[in-house]
Amino acid sequence: MKKRLTGLALFLAIAAQSTAIAFEELEENQNASSYHEMSMEKIDLNSASIAQLTTLPGVGSAKAKAIIRYREEVGPFLEIEQITQVKGIGEKMLAKIQQHIEVK
Template identity: 50%
Template sequence: MRETKQIFVMMVALGFFLIPVVALAQQHAINPAEVGEKASKVIAEQKININTATVEQFQNLPGIGSSIAQEIINYRHEHGPFQKVEDIMQVKGIGEKKFEKIKDLITVGEAK
C-alpha cells in the first residue's frame, strides 16, 4: 500500500513538471503552412534575374552548367532582354523539362 502511495505521489509530481513543458512546446510549435509561406517569400526574393545573371549565378540553377549558362548569356546579348521567363526555352539546351525545374527560380525582373 505504501509503495502505491509513493508511486501515485511521484506520478502527480511528474504531471506538474510536464504541464509547463508541454505548454512551452506548444507556444514554440512550427506551423507548416506559415513555414511554406515564408519559404516562398524567401525564394521569390532570391530568384535569379535571367536578364542580368552571370555564368556563376546561372550555374546555381538545377541542370544548368557552364556551357548552357554561357548559351543563355550569348542569346541575351544577341536578342536583347527576355520578356518573360518562358522565353529562356529559346536558348539551345533548355527544353520543357529543364524549364520546369528552373521556372520558379528565375525572373525577368520587375515589369516596367
C-alpha cells in the same frame, strides 16, 4: 617487365589525378546548388552572371554561357518562357528552373 610496370604506374597516377579533379568539380557544383537552394532570391535572367546561372538545377557552364549569349544577341528576356528558345533548354529544363528564375 620494367616498362610495363612503369606504364602501369603512370596510368594509375593519371587515373587518380583525374578522379580527384572530378570529385572537386562535383563538390563545387553541389556547393553552388546548395547555396541557391538555401537562398530565396530568384535569379534575373537579364542580369545573372555565369556563376549565378550555374546555381540553377541542371544548368552548367555551357548552358549558362548559352543563356548569356542569347541575351546579348537577341536582347533581354521579356518572359520566363522565352528561355526555351536558348539552345539546349526545353520545356523539361524550364519546369526544373521556373521557380528559381524571374525576368525584370
